[in-house]
Amino acid sequence: MTDQKYQVDFYQHMRERIRSWIEDHPNFKFTEYLLAAPDLFHLLCRVVVDPDVPAGEKAMLVGAIVYFVSPLDFLPEALTGGLGYLDDIVVAAFVLNGLLNKIDADVVRRHWAGKADILVLIQQILKVADRLVGKGLWDRIRHRFGAQQ
Secondary structure, eight states, rough: HHHHHHHHHHHHHHHHHHHHHHHOOOTTHHHHHHHHHHHHHHHHHHTTTTTTTTTTHHHHHHHHHHHHHHHHHHSSSHHHHHGGHHHHHHHHHHHHHHHTTTTTTTHHHOOSSSSSOHHHHHHHHHHTTTHHHHHHHHHHHHHHHHTTT
């Protein structure tokens, strides 16, 4: 399977899992962020291959992509269903925010396929990150992914 096909399959599988979970939890407070997970994954995959992103910054992007696809993360999707993408969303927002502190925002904007303004969405996710995943987990994410930022 090619990398591009794997990304499409992973993207579609993630979208289905999230939609199914949301159908079972219609009053979930952070649905809008959960629905952004596939677009954030897509954005990470597009930005990591952009020639305008310095090679040194791509390591954190790769780390965030690996975190998305890994079954072993802080909130495993196998155990928590669609809810398990909340930590992936927080990791993506944290890594993208770090990148935006070092490159022109237009590099990120040109790859964003979502509806919301990506810069606003990243800030909103970071603002509520401790409520999305819990303060202890948010601290662990910042520690693990903040070492190079």
